Amino acid sequence: MSSATLPAPATRLSPLILACLGATWFVWGSTYLAIKWALVSFPPFFQMGTRFVAAGLVLGLFAHWRGAAWPTREQWTSAFVLGALMLGCGYGATAFAQQSISSGLVVAFIAVVPAVVALFELPYGLRPSRLETAGITLGLAGIVLLTQGEGFGASGGGLLAMALACTGWCAGSVWAKHGLPGGRKLELAPGAAGYASQMLAGGLLLLALSWGAGEQPTLPPDARSFACWVYLVVAGSLIGFSAYMLLLQRASTALASSYTFVNPVIAMVLGVTVGGEVVGGGEMLAAGIVTASVVLLLAGRR
Template sequence: MGTQARPTTSGQTTLALDIGLLLLLSLIWGSSFTLIKVAVPTIPPITMVAARVTIAAVLLILIALAQGHALPRQGSVWVAFCVQGLLQSALPFTLISWGEMHIASGLAGVLNATPPMFVLAIALMTGHGRQTISGRRIVGVALGLFGVAVTIGIDAPSGIGTAAPPLAQVAVLGASLCYALAPIWGQRFSELPAVVTAAGAMSCAGMLMLPAAAILEQPWTLTPPPPQAVAAVVALAVVCTALAMVIYFRLIRTLGPLGTTSGSYLRAGFAVALGTAWLDERFSWSSIAGMALILAGVVAITMPLPIRSAQRPPVRPSPSSHAGWNN
């Protein structure tokens, strides 16, 4: 009896910590929408993304070295880092920044709340992680998406494919697909410290975005941005990227891709709440109802699946069942 209680208590504590970190991550990334609104009028999107990921990369490298971690030397690991940096930061940050120049933020929020949909679709099509899918989690995904629609405005999805520019909508949906693929790809870094993975991925993202900004936007020719725009970019880099990525790669290991991407619902809800508080946007009781639905969906997705008691001998795991670097 006593030996069974300890793992249960430990598991409950770990789950509570993970959900708390998911809430924190969602709040951090939800605030990024407000910070981007402050910066983008005077700092072009590609330049802003390049500065954001480069500052974050430098900070993460310094933190990793200060903690005694050595960066990997294998070329294959850095190729994987580049894919991660492209999927998690370089491409989606740019797509969202460009998309929001052409469509309303509410519509963008609904479109950007779809990563769990893509994760489920990928799992069903490929079989990757299919064992983690249950009816409860599918219902949780549906509840979360409906909650986002209610929070932002139940009529917001009606703009999809109509008045809003289709290409901008495709761009934001493309970012959501990137956010769905990123945690699936990121599972291969489970043996590395989260700060090392974050440093490697952001370093590669910076190496991708700096030349793009120099070629396409030539930031040295622009009028110097105001202090509040610079402060917004620094906050995006330090808090919304460096700190957020360390939390993110930890959650990939503990909650998995579907649980981690469920934070996209909360991120949209926090974005609405922060917009109401700081940008004088309208707040209604529908927002409260929507946030309740979002929280219910996240709980349904992130709670561990029940352990089914079998009346037959347990199956012994084979050596091939262990995930290695090349899986």
């Protein structure tokens, strides 16, 4: 979708935008732990592929029941391009990396998404506002402080996977909003049908990667792993990913990417309450800095 077809920015965030922000902030913040626990029984590409195929089928059937038209060939092409970038690279590579690198390093990579998105938008003549730039800078500072003391030992393959994940996700986010460099638009089917086609396309590509890598899931799966997989399908994909795609259509990319600053704080809270981790004064200060960065991003939306 080109910037010319986007609705004019509102001076206030609508309840729908606020609900979508809440989904990407809080729901996605809980998925890192769920992915890690699901890896016990479901290898990374298989886990992500089955997750998105299942979510895409459910959402596609819902869209069909609501009378949505079947996507055209052009719309399916766009779905495969964005699915390969955002789901294949973004989700698949992140799950692969979590096998060998620390959670702190995963957080650090994901936190640079708004800054990388801003770089990808430069060729379109778009630059973040002063408040958005301040929010991005402050958020990065908070994430750096939050990850101090984390184990940053990592394999070369894990680092490469996270770099690929961030690049693919940022490119897909920008191209979904503004079109490919050169002016060609990437047009998904409207509404739920478009999100479903993207999930199905990306999920099938991930399953092809799983087959090529020779992955073998553990059957029957561990009970906790299976419960986490179901949670990822429902909360992470059907709710969280659909909310993010809607944000890309109706809000600035900087605001849509603000989840990358909030998710580490949510992950930290879950680590304390569920994982039994201990949080010190430095981490609490970092959480406050991250919260301030989100306030700046929200103000920059105006």
